[in-house]
Amino acid sequence: MRKTFRPRRSVLYVPASNAKALAKIASLDTDAVIFDLEDAVAPDAKDEAREALRDYFRANPASKAERIIRINALAGEWGAEDLLAARACKPDAILLPKVETPQDIVSVTEILEETDASENIRLWAMIETPRGILNADEIAELGLRSTGRLDCFVVGTNDIAKETGTGLSEGRSYLIPWLMQIILCAKAGRLDVIDGVYNNFADTAGFATECTQGSKMGFDGKTLIHPSQIDAANRAFQPDEAMLAEAESIVAAFALPENAGKGAIALNGKMVERLHLANAEKTLAKVQIKGDKA
The missing domain is CATH 3.20.20.60 (Phosphoenolpyruvate-binding domains)
Structure with a gap:
């Protein structure tokens, strides 16, 4: 685990x-x-x-x-x-x-x-x-x-x-x-x-x-x-503002009720899969943990 x-x-x-x-x-x-x-x-x-x-x-x-x-x-x-x-x-x-x-x-x-x-x-x-x-x-x-x-x-x-x-x-x-x-x-x-x-x-x-x-x-x-x-x-190795903005939009999109359970969704003209969601959550976690350590 x-x-x-x-x-x-x-x-x-x-x-x-x-x-x-x-x-x-x-x-x-x-x-x-x-x-x-x-x-x-x-x-x-x-x-x-x-x-x-x-x-x-x-x-x-x-x-x-x-x-x-x-x-x-x-x-x-x-x-x-x-x-x-x-x-x-x-x-x-x-x-x-x-x-x-x-x-x-x-x-x-x-x-x-x-x-x-x-x-x-x-x-x-x-x-x-x-x-x-x-x-x-x-x-x-x-x-x-x-x-x-x-x-x-x-x-x-x-x-x-x-x-x-x-x-x-x-x-x-x-x-x-x-x-x-x-x-x-x-x-x-x-x-x-x-x-x-x-x-x-x-x-x-x-x-x-x-x-x-x-x-x-x-x-x-x-x-x-x-x-x-x-x-x-x-x-x-800290995500920049553009990376953070993209990660936040991916997490928010998958959190919508209509996207529950979907393996892939369309977002801003792109196909986004759950592997992108995992990467987005990892990106946001870096910032969250940095804030917790400060």
């Missing part, structure tokens, strides 16, 4: 081992936080990071931001302990790195089911390898299963560039075909999909440009490496 919609315009990575960063989270207007046990934590600090995360969640049982824990690969040295720690924290989701096949998701789902983990703990998948991109469609199909936990793809642009030898040029022209493929697969699986990070957080203009690009491509939000990037991401 899917959770109530939550916006994912801004998704901030926070190292689980960084006490100062953890302490600042409550004051930030980010939609979601990824507590990182993987790349951002040095090998000799993994145990300490898990304990810090447990302490943080015990001290902060609720949060205005969606909370996700990124673990190390389950087959690796730290993955099993990370998963146990993440399950105990009861986050909104667990983010799995370098997902390459549906079985990578299924294996974790089975562990969570076998240990009676709450169905509210969802799974997010990092798509960041050539094999992951090639299998993105099969992986995304898990999002259509009523018994599945998969909710979201997160794109790892740095890893994709590294593993393919592709340059992260201005405009990401060489990456765009693969990014669009990931987005298409995610949407087919009714998943959200979050854009990769922008490495130079001091380049505010470049970051804003990439956010605008990502929004137009169909990403639902962007992963961030610094709190200074939150406001720009929230603005870029």
Whole structure:
């Protein structure tokens, strides 16, 4: 069963081992936080990071931001302990790195089911390898299963560039075909999909440009490496006035008694289906939730 919609315009990575960063989270207007046990934590600090995360969640049982824990690969040295720690924290989701096949998701789902983990703990998948991109469609199909936990793809642009030898040029022209493929697969699986990070957080203009690009491509939000990037991401992935007006008209039209039960209606010279209604409701929910957080 899917959770109530939550916006994912801004998704901030926070190292689980960084006490100062953890302490600042409550004051930030980010939609979601990824507590990182993987790349951002040095090998000799993994145990300490898990304990810090447990302490943080015990001290902060609720949060205005969606909370996700990124673990190390389950087959690796730290993955099993990370998963146990993440399950105990009861986050909104667990983010799995370098997902390459549906079985990578299924294996974790089975562990969570076998240990009676709450169905509210969802799974997010990092798509960041050539094999992951090639299998993105099969992986995304898990999002259509009523018994599945998969909710979201997160794109790892740095890893994709590294593993393919592709340059992260201005405009990401060489990456765009693969990014669009990931987005298409995610949407087919009714998943959200979050854009990769922008490495130079001091380049505010470049970051804003990439956010605008990502929004137009169909990403639902962007992963961030610094709190200074939150406001720009929230603005870029927020619906504009024209989108809001159209969404309101679609919702109002389907609410009319004469349209009850109809799968498609005519509106302003266009044929509008119930899938458009679902998208319109999602658009309006972004604004409503933003207002609730303000």
